[in-house]
Amino acid sequence: MGERLYLHRHSVTHLLPSHIKILAVLAFILVAVSTPITRWQTFIALFALVIAAAFFSKIPLLLLFKRALIEIPFVFFAILMPFFGEGERFEIAGIQLYREGLLAGTSIVAKGSLGVLAAVILSTTTTAREILRGLERLKLPTVMVQIASFMLRYVNVISDEMERMKIARESRGFIATGIKHWKVIATSAAALFIRSYERGERVHLAMLSRGFDGNLPSLGNPVVTTRQWFTALSLPGIALSTSLLFLAIGW
Structure with a gap:
């Protein structure tokens, strides 16, 4: 059951060590969460980056979006938010909506979708055991x-x-x-x-x-090259650069 999410492919992402992929996903999610929802151009760019990462990882888009459906319960919750709240209101097709509720709901959907898609790419390109080994290397x-x-x-x-x-x-x-x-x-x-x-x-x-002393045996830590670090961190790096660029030009 733990390995069913893994999709075996020969791609650059599959070959990256698990711990730097985990760091890259966390950094990307941090950038997405820190970006205000009013800067919609940045979110379009972030979604484009996720699709590009899936393409380079040789993950079918249909499979990517199918697995992302796990966030549907949160989407239903976010849909209700524009109908409740305080402050400025406006009307669309005879329905009263709250501006703050609409922004909050849109933020949940957009940022949650980015996080789920990034996590799906991680789980699809990394076995569950490798993820655990990566967490161990990150000193969990x-x-x-x-x-x-x-x-x-x-x-x-x-x-x-x-x-x-x-x-x-x-x-x-x-x-x-x-x-x-x-x-x-x-x-x-x-x-x-x-x-x-x-x-x-x-x-x-x-x-x-059999002599267990509280520590599970390890297969050793492979050497991570600078190129691998650069490849893994290119996704959050481009995301951060895009966000700062759009902020600088006022988008």
Whole structure:
């Protein structure tokens, strides 16, 4: 499950070390969030940069936008914002809208979309394990990295066990049809939790018996060249330069 987002391609982005790709995405999101929504020309340029990054990463645009649909719940929330608020109001097709609410909603949609698209490019060009390794190189707390690593490793195991429990229930004639069956579902969920907890204890004991000292083994840190740094940081660098340029000329 953790690797399903990765799309294998031979591109410059795929070959970049994961930790500098993470830094590049964070820097790009920071630039996007710091840009006022009233400077719409800058946001057009930022969206163009994201599309260009997807093109150079050999990611189909249809796949890019399909995965970006995860932000739809936030878009629905942003659509309601122009109808509520304070301050200046104006009318469009007989509907009263608030200027501040419209700007806030547009800001959420634009900046959120840029962040989601950048994250989709990262997850599509980097395996989940490489992302965890990159976070480790960026000095994220070791405990957090280990928890995420084990979650990634055993999520498929837990998912398969849940599916087996479902098949066992259905083979005995049980089919959930309403609220009256919630008790059975809750009991199954509790049993799955206990099994997962016991599995975690067994895995931990097995690790201790093999000399685990609190640190997971590392495959080593590859040398990152200046060219790779330049390539990865070119996206946020161009975004920042574009934002400052438009600010200087008054756009």
